[in-house]
Amino acid sequence: MASKERLFNPTVLLIIIMSSLWGSSAALDTLKQGDVLNSSQYLVSAKQRFTLGFFSLTSDYDDNKSDSYLGIWFTNYEQNRSVWIANRNRPFSSDSRAFLTFDHQGKLTINSSGFGVNSNGSIGRRLWESFDDPTDTLLPGMKLGVNHETGRNWSLTSWLAQNDPASGAFTLGWEPKTRRLVMKRRGVPYWSSGLQVSSSKNVSLFEYIHPTKGQDYIINTDAEGQYFTYSLDPEFDSLDQERSAWQLQYWGPIMDRSISIMKMNFCSGYGMEAEGCETWNQPECRLMGGQTFEQKSGSFTRMGPDGLPQLARGVFDNRTTIGPADCRALCWNNCDCLGYNGDEGTRCLYWEGNFTFDPDDGRSRSILKYVLTKEDPSNKDDKGNKKWIAPVIVTAILVLFLGTFGLWRRYLRRVDVEGSEEKQLLELTTPDRLLDADELEKDGNARHNIKVFSFACIAAATNNFTPETKLGEGGFGPVYKVCF
Ligand SMILES: *[C@@H]1O[C@H](CO)[C@@H](O)[C@H](O)[C@H]1NC(C)=O
Ligand SMILES: *[C@@H]1O[C@H](CO)[C@@H](O)[C@H](O)[C@H]1NC(C)=O
Ligand SMILES: *[C@@H]1O[C@H](CO)[C@@H](O)[C@H](O)[C@H]1NC(C)=O
Ligand SMILES: *[C@@H]1O[C@H](CO)[C@@H](O)[C@H](O)[C@H]1NC(C)=O
Ligand SMILES: *[C@@H]1O[C@H](CO)[C@@H](O)[C@H](O)[C@H]1NC(C)=O
Ligand SMILES: *[C@@H]1O[C@H](CO)[C@@H](O)[C@H](O)[C@H]1NC(C)=O
Ligand SMILES: *[C@@H]1O[C@H](CO)[C@@H](O)[C@H](O)[C@H]1NC(C)=O
Ligand SMILES: *[C@@H]1O[C@H](CO)[C@@H](O)[C@H](O)[C@H]1NC(C)=O
Ligand SMILES: *[C@@H]1O[C@H](CO)[C@@H](O)[C@H](O)[C@H]1NC(C)=O
Numbered sequence: 495m496a497s498k499e500r501l502f503n504p505t506v507l508l509i510i511i512m513s514s515l516w517g518s519s520a521a522l523d524t525l526k527q528g529d530v531l532n533s534s535q536y537l538v539s540a541k542q543r544f545t546l547g548f549f550s551l552t553s554d555y556d557d558n559k560s561d562s563y564l565g566i567w568f569t570n571y572e573q574n575r576s577v578w579i580a581n582r583n584r585p586f587s588s589d590s591r592a593f594l595t596f597d598h599q600g601k602l603t604i605n606s607s608g609f610g611v612n613s614n615g616s617i618g619r620r621l622w623e624s625f626d627d628p629t630d631t632l633l634p635g636m637k638l639g640v641n642h643e644t645g646r647n648w649s650l651t652s653w654l655a656q657n658d659p660a661s662g663a664f665t666l667g668w669e670p671k672t673r674r675l676v677m678k679r680r681g682v683p684y685w686s687s688g689l690q691v692s693s694s695k696n697v698s699l700f701e702y703i704h705p706t707k708g709q710d711y712i713i714n715t716d717a718e719g720q721y722f723t724y725s726l727d728p729e730f731d732s733l734d735q736e737r738s739a740w741q742l743q744y745w746g747p748i749m750d751r752s753i754s755i756m757k758m759n760f761c762s763g764y765g766m767e768a769e770g771c772e773t774w775n776q777p778e779c780r781l782m783g784g785q786t787f788e789q790k791s792g793s794f795t796r797m798g799p800d801g802l803p804q805l806a807r808g809v810f811d812n813r814t815t816i817g818p819a820d821c822r823a824l825c826w827n828n829c830d831c832l833g834y835n836g837d838e839g840t841r842c843l844y845w846e847g848n849f850t851f852d853p854d855d856g857r858s859r860s861i862l863k864y865v866l867t868k869e870d871p872s873n874k875d876d877k878g879n880k881k882w883i884a885p886v887i888v889t890a891i892l893v894l895f896l897g898t899f900g901l902w903r904r905y906l907r908r909v910d911v912e913g914s915e916e917k918q919l920l921e922l923t924t925p926d927r928l929l930d931a932d933e934l935e936k937d938g939n940a941r942h943n944i945k946v947f948s949f950a951c952i953a954a955a956t957n958n959f960t961p962e963t964k965l966g967e968g969g970f971g972p973v974y975k976v977c978f
Contacts, residue, residue, distance in 0.1 A: 531594040533562065538569060543736060545569045549576065550588040554657045554839035555814060561585030563659065564594055564604055566624065568737050577631040577739055578624045581609040582659040629659070632666075632724070632740040634709075638675065639668040639721025648721065653744040655817040656838035662744045663819040670720040673713065674700065677742075679819060683772040684746070685761055702757050702770030706750065708735055744838075745818055762786065779829035787822065787864040789836060792853035794845045794863075806849040808835070811842040822864065833865035 523540050525531055536547035546566045553559035563585055565576035581604060586592055596602050602622075603610040611622045625636045630652050632638065637648045649667035654660040664684070669676045675687035688701025690713070698711045708730030712723050726738055740748050740755060747754045761771035764781060795803035811824065821842035825831040833851065834844035851865050 525594070525596045527596055527598055527600065529596050533592050542569055544577075545574070548592060548594075549574060551585075551657050551659070554655060555841060560588040562588040562590075562592060564592075564609065568739075571737055576629070576659070577633060577741075578627075579629045579659050580604060582629060582653075583661055584609065630662075630742045632742075634724055634726045634738060637721040637723050638666065639714075639719060640670060641719040641721070643718045650740075650742045652742045652746075653817075654815070655744055655840045658744075658817070658840055660815075662817050663823075664742055664744070664746060666742050666748065668720065668722040670715075673720075675703075675722060677746075677748075679746075679823070682774050684763075684774075685756065685758065685770045685772060688770050704753075704755050704757060706753075706755060709738065777827050777829055780826060785866045785868055787826075787833070788867050789862050790833075790851065790853055790865045791856040791860065791862055792851055792865075793860065794832060794849040795852050796847075796849050803850075803852065806845055806847070808843045808845045811844075813842075814840045816840060816842055825864070825866070831866070833863050836862045836864045 523537055525537060531537065531547070533548040536545050538545050544566050545568075546564070548562055548564055549567075550560045550562045553561060563576070563582065564580040566578040567574040567576045586604075592604055594602070594604050600621075601610060625633075626646065626648070628636060628648060628650050630650050632650060638650070640647050647667065649665050652662040652664040654662035663679050664677055666675060666677045668674075669686075672686075672689075674689060676683055677685040685702075687703050690698045691701055692699050698713055699705055700711070703711075708727045710725050710727060712725060714721050714723065724740075726735060734751065738750055740750050742748050746761070747756050747759045749755070757769040758771055763772065763774045764776050794806040794808070796806050798804040811821075816824070817840055818836070818838055821834050821844065824842055825834040825844045828844075828846060830846035832845045832847075832849060834842060851863075854860075
């Protein structure tokens with residue numbers, strides 16, 4: 495029973511908030527009727543696991559703007575990343591003083607934020623719980639599904655972007671007819687858990703969900719409706735296990751403490767991949783090329799009029815209601831789009847037109863881009879890791895060849911130069927050729943750095959080799975001094 499108590503702890507937390515009528519408990523985890531929680535106060539659950547309070551996030555498009563929310567997070571874990579937010583789509587400016595008020599009529603409100611819960615009911619009944627109003631996180635014991643009696647659907651909706659908890663592109667819910675979890679991106683089926691593959695006792699496994707040790711998946715069908723939930727196996731008891739939570743990420747996957755519970759991180763929708771990815775209508779241009787997005791460092795350029803590459807201007811969609819997943823779809827569905835900026839914020843910068851992508855070494859601090867490449871995704875995985883081998887071998891052979899060729903050329907040239915010098919000297923000393931010496935002089939000077947002089951010129955300069963101009967004798971013969 496200890497495990498059950500742990501499972502439903504967050505419920506307990508908020509039940510406590512609502513249930514001062516049931517009697518008092520410790521001041522720290524309870525807000526009584528008439529109490530007010532201000533922005534620097536927290537409620538901490540009895541076992542210290544969860545904290546409820548106000549927190550702020552800096553806007554990702556305006557450093558001076560900061561939005562405030564009321565949320566619940568694991569105490570001292572993951573920078574207080576919240577598992578539940580009361581006012582995700584109606585933040586208030588963090589410099590205004592906000593209060594969570596539990597008034598004498600039983601109304602729980604944050605002033606001016608649109609968040610309000612009426613607890614107008616009878617004693618002893620659960621009036622409202624945060625579990626009925628999920629954000630992007632499924633905690634053990636929370637439900638995904640439908641209740642026909644109340645007409646309630648429990649589903650998760652991802653954040654919009656890394657720093658923006660507003661309702662984003664992905665939703666995750668339970669489909670009672672097909673009995674599977676279905677994720678949608680902007681309303682279009684994106685991924686599903688696949689069918690139940692086994693059911694021992696009440697515990698299920700699904701085709702496309704990594705079975706996680708210590709988690710039991712439960713499908714509950716009754717007269718009221720049908721829902722999916724999971725519970726933690728008390729045998730795998732640990733602090734880490736206690737922080738289990740399925741979080742639907744703003745870029746698609748469902749992660750539990752940084753491990754994806756899905757077998758797939760990205761779905762592209764054209765049926766190349768199995769593992770639960772759905773297929774949907776694709777633009778013709780993308781299908782034919784078998785294109786995929788690859789994360790790369792570099793920039794889009796085009797040849798300028800001066801023959802130098804110029805940075806290309808991207809197209810900027812400044813809507814703050816679109817996130818990274820929307821930007822990806824925007825680029826994919828635009829046949830002229832070549833890639834988009836891979837920052838994790840709202841709004842979208844992409845490139846379209848006649849540009850080329852110049853990769854760089856990745857040392858520049860620029861944001862990585864998702865670039866469309868014309869690669870067949872079906873052989874990407876097996877060839878991807880060895881793609882570098884062919885170019886490296888070709889380069890090595892080329893370098894070796896060019897090196898050898900260069901050395902050989904240099905050798906030939908030296909032989910050639912020596913040969914031509916010899917020839918010229920021979921010509922110089924051959925009386926028949928003396929008449930052509932002027933020509934050779936011009937020619938020789940033009941082609942080499944060797945100064946060539948005609949015999950007549952030297953004879954004149956040395957005054958017909960008079961002994962006065964003779965400096966001495968060396969191995970090659972007499973040396974004369976001349977002045978030009
Ligand atoms: C919140 O209330 C506490 C206790 O009444 C007080 O000390 C604190 O200054 C208040 N903080 C704000 C931001 O009003
Ligand atoms: C933020 O505030 C500073 C000064 O307080 C100002 O210089 C800057 O332009 C502001 N930035 C934006 C994005 O408004
Ligand atoms: C996290 O929450 C605690 C209260 O539980 C607070 O004292 C702390 O400053 C918060 N940390 C961050 C990084 O917001
Ligand atoms: C809440 O009410 C107080 C005064 O009671 C006010 O100062 C504050 O700005 C209000 N907060 C919001 C978010 O409107
Ligand atoms: C509270 O309940 C009473 C009767 O049950 C009803 O008349 C009233 O409208 C309810 N108030 C709210 C705010 O729901
Ligand atoms: C719940 O989902 C069903 C279909 O799954 C839909 O017809 C119904 O309108 C939804 N109800 C609410 C309250 O969202
Ligand atoms: C398993 O199913 C049985 C009967 O169908 C039920 O009595 C029991 O409570 C269920 N156990 C869990 C953990 O849901
Ligand atoms: C977005 O761009 C339009 C014009 O292209 C401009 O009128 C609008 O103010 C911009 N919005 C923001 C939030 O920058
Ligand atoms: C794209 O640019 C290249 C040179 O940068 C040019 O040769 C080609 O004609 C251009 N294509 C189109 C469709 O403009």
